[in-house]
Amino acid sequence: xxxxxxxxxxxxxxxxRGAWTFVAVLWIxxxxxxxxxxxxxxxGGVRIVVLLAAAAVLxxxxxxxxxxxxxxAADKHFIYGLDxxxxxxxxxxxx
Numbered sequence: 847x848x849x850x851x852x853x854x855x856x857x858x859x860x861x862x863r864g865a866w867t868f869v870a871v872l873w874i875x876x877x878x879x880x881x882x883x884x885x886x887x888x889x890g891g892v893r894i895v896v897l898l899a900a901a902a903v904l905x906x907x908x909x910x911x912x913x914x915x916x917x918x919a920a921d922k923h924f925i926y927g928l929d930x931x932x933x934x935x936x937x938x939x940x941x
Contacts, residue, residue: 854926858918865911872907876900
């Protein structure tokens, strides 16, 4: 594996870790808010709407992050290679 490939892989893994960390934090926050607000929602119909809305946010955001990670995996050499080339050029100009 070349130096560029290893740098691309490191950046990709870092972004994937960040994306899934965001998803985990999102799930924790939404479930916490749902749990804490549940006793303050007196109407059963409103509870169902809140529960469905929370589920929709969690499902759609998780699915979109999963799709983003798949697309990044397919195009990581283009995406990160371009970034690394620009960073290397900027470093050359600066130093």
